[in-house]
Amino acid sequence: MSEILAGVGHATDDDPTAAGRRAARAARDDLGGEERIAYAFGSSEYDQTALLGGIEDGLDCPVVGCSTAGEIARAQSHTESVVVLALAGDGIRPGVGSAPEFAEFSREAGMEAASAAVDDLGDGPVPTSVSASESGRRRWYPKLLVNAFGPGLTGSKEWALIGVQDALGWAHVSGGFAGDDWKLDTTWVYRDGEPVEDSMTVAAMDVDVKTGIGVANGLRETDHTFTVTSAEDNRLYELDGKPALEAYRDRYGDRVTQEHFLMTHPLGTDDDGEESHIAMIADVDEETGSMIVGEKPLEDGQKLTVMDTSADAVLDGVETAIDRALTAAGGPEDIAAVLVFDCNCRWFHLSNEETRNAELDIVRERVGPDVPVAGFYSYGEIATPNPLWNDDPRSLMRQDVHHQSIAIEIITNEPL
Template identity: 30%
Template sequence: MKTKVATAIAEGTAGDVAKTLAASVKDQLGGDKPSLVFLFASTKQPLKELVPAFGDEFKGATFLGCSTAGEFTQSGDKEGAASIFAVVGDFKIFSAIGTGLRDDVEGTITKLVSELPMEVEGYPHCTAVLLVDGLSGRGEEVTLLAAMMLGESVRLAGGAAGDDLRMKETYVACNGQVQTDAVVISKIYSKVPLGVGVAHGHSPIGGPFQVTRAEGNIVYELDGKPAWEVWLDVTREKARASGMDPETLQGGDVNKFLGVYEGGLEVGEEFKVRVPIGKVPGGAMAFACGIPESTSMHIMDSDGDRQIQSAGLAARRAKDQLGGSAPAGAVVFDCRCRKDLLGNEFSKAVTTIARELGAPIAGFEAYGEVAMNMADLSGFHNTTTVVLAFPK
């Protein structure tokens, strides 16, 4: 069976958006029934209202989704909208949703994995999609536990739900259920491999430094010195050359500075990005996810051109894994931090992905990205593009 993909994006009330998206998907698919639908929605179309509004529009399809911090398709990006990705193809899909991440992340993942089949006859390739509460603080643990329990032959892709930077509550959805403090795991079995590509546009400019004192997501010391002091020492000259003086930054300018100069953890010959989200009184720094003591950390920098180029690289990496097939389309999990870095240029990154694939795309801006692939960066990421490509 040839794979077909439809994408759409719409704004308005939940009811109007559901009607618009459903009509567009049906028109593009020409009567074919999707086997899998992804829905990514702003808080302006609350997921608890939007999911039921679709009713039986895609009866028989696996229906997955989450709340977001920005939405896009190959036609461009928006805020306050909802995007949809529907795929018709020869896939066997099994999905489950579980709650209780904050209290028992291991128990939650163990239960979900046990509910899903380990293999499907005639479909030798498996890719798992993870959608996780973006404010649970469990993204790294969810990713590593899922990878361990699913096995190294299963590629992972996904993202952490957003809430338009309100930082109050995020939601994930699976087949009519909408939950917070939750995670969705969906296993997609296929005859031809799906592609997972991951890349970011940051490069190391200082380090490595050892995290000598940390608790949760707060890093107090690097190499025995206050973390903020080390960050300033490494970045001061470059930041001033670009018009930012890190010694005098206030308010939102601090976040802009930290969006350029992020942390990097070595993974083989590359780096996982760890985004700092603020300075803490006393010289400590807060990060978007936990940083264990004894971690070796670099300080990274980036610019707009590299962010756009890295989006294209993620698409190429995904395309290269399709077993010789051309892409039919892709779901893209991109970071809200990249939108903040690129501003209006973010649409260029989206266009670059679609052009590289030569196929339609849909996705959202996340609070963290998931990619686990033996050939690439692995784990839970920040300020990174993850592309999940479906073969024709």
């Protein structure tokens, strides 16, 4: 029977090399096996080169990950620290790839990194999914499980994920875009033992066990819906026949230009799925009265609904995400590890460590007290959920970068 072992290490040392080394060795000690791949998520407060040097000292395997806007270790929320999740066992075979020039060629970077990761697996092509007969029906599970990490402040997140899927045809992908503790200056992705600012890293795992991905946001539609009457690409010029910023001000007043308002009231766009696609308002231009909304092109006649939420609604979203992930993984009893990619914007609604840990308590309650749980707070979440959670074949075409969301990946010890 295939098996996956997992170990988590966490450190808060002031010295970056010592912190990296301590977290890596703790993960290795917790693992109980020879590590095959490790995920590292470190605060941007650390010197990233020194931090990765310490991690590399403590492990003998590929290390992927990025800088963060907060760390998750053993289902607890942290800042100014580093967390390492190491995986071992014969249930996985990992490959790692990376590609530069993310800012200018995001799609190409995604394609090249994903292709390199699969090439690193060796032994020929790997199917992306396999089916199993359960309760008189066919159900599909990932055979190729992919984690992707990219810069958080440059390039196109949407096109990067499209590039990953271009290379793989279809694969179940989760991950996130790097943070820098809210400084909004520079983020780093971990590639080949070094931190880089303009590259994407992809880890592809050929798995022999059931896995599942779930994502949700907890945002709620308000009664404020606009119609796009003039837009070019993702720049919005008019809403309801008025300059976009003017129309927004008529509803909400001058606070519409405040960062806090923009980050807590994104726009929901038309979507064929059961939930709206969430588009962040990235910038407003007082001179032209225009707004930059998300990355996807906007179209005349499109409806945009202002979204809002509360702490309770955010926690409801966590329940939805973890339940979707567990369902996608077949309702497992034996869970090897959990990866969590959580949006930094959710901190506006979960404003202290106690309330942020309430999110992770929900995850812990669902998966059990002894399962290793690790992850980070990101500047954009990647999740292409397994369609099992809604039994909708059209979900096979769903691929997305999410915002103000929590994405959860479940890795089990239950064989395919």
